[in-house]
Amino acid sequence: EVQxxxxxxxxxxxxxSLRLSCAASGFTFSSYAMSWVRQAPxxxxxxxxxxxxxxxxxxxxxxxxxxxxxxxxxxxxTLYLQMNSLRxxxxxxxxxxxxxxxxxxxxxxxxxxxxxxxxxxx
Amino acid sequence: xxxxxxxxxxLAVSLGERATINCKSSQSVLYSSNxxxxxxxxxxxxxxxxxxxxxxxxxxxxxxxDRFSGSGSGTDFTLTISSLQAEDVAVYYCQQYYSxxxxxxxxxxxxxxK
Numbered sequence: 001e002v003q004x005x006x007x008x009x010x011x012x013x014x015x016x017s018l019r020l021s022c023a024a025s026g027f028t029f030s031s032y033a034m035s036w037v038r039q040a041p042x043x044x045x046x047x048x049x050x051x052x053x054x055x056x057x058x059x060x061x062x063x064x065x066x067x068x069x070x071x072x073x074x075x076x077x078t079l080y081l082q083m084n085s086l087r088x089x090x091x092x093x094x095x096x097x098x099x100x101x102x103x104x105x106x107x108x109x110x111x112x113x114x115x116x117x118x119x120x121x122x
Numbered sequence: 123x124x125x126x127x128x129x130x131x132x133l134a135v136s137l138g139e140r141a142t143i144n145c146k147s148s149q150s151v152l153y154s155s156n157x158x159x160x161x162x163x164x165x166x167x168x169x170x171x172x173x174x175x176x177x178x179x180x181x182x183x184x185x186x187x188d189r190f191s192g193s194g195s196g197t198d199f200t201l202t203i204s205s206l207q208a209e210d211v212a213v214y215y216c217q218q219y220y221s222x223x224x225x226x227x228x229x230x231x232x233x234x235x236k
Contacts, residue, residue, distance in 0.1 A: 035225070037172075044213075044215065044227060044229050045164075045172065045227040046227070047225040047226065050225070059223055059224065061224060095171050095172075100174070106219050106222050106225075107219055108162035108217065108219050109162075109164075109174060109217075110183070112171035112173075113171060115171055
């Protein structure tokens, strides 16, 4: 059974940093691209970042480019999102999501984690 | 960037009646080389993560009830719930995965019981 478990969320001051983790199980982690998708309170879904299975290719939404860094440790089956220079508008539930098709990065998402809440406030 | 729009913003349908949600992309998401539309639909219930319903515009995900169907091509797509059940109350999102530098979602359509 595929499981994705996010952690690392919390309250952080504007300008601060946070690192999110997503522990994956139930599939061959290194063979699938992964993404982070966020949802501000009461709002819709916004894709944040994606990474290929090998970790060699990464992509970002313009809203986070230069501030967030996606990475993965395939030996630990874990996805990360390092978030720096956080702003109030980064407040959201952050979900990790698995690409549905083997190797393909630009693909729909077949599994999502439960999410972790990041609140940026002074 | 491909912009996704949805209509209506919300709708209320009687139990057992049909619900229809529309999704439009700012440019075609039909890839001519394989004739596939790079369009997915997700259902999100309160307090839960999104759940995949439909991919390639019309392929139902395993385990999704057959009252859910997707149609359309190019820039115009529809999600239909043929006979609304109480458990279908949710927000529904379309998503394009045609672009090779970002994913975009529609703003969502909230479905309620009338």
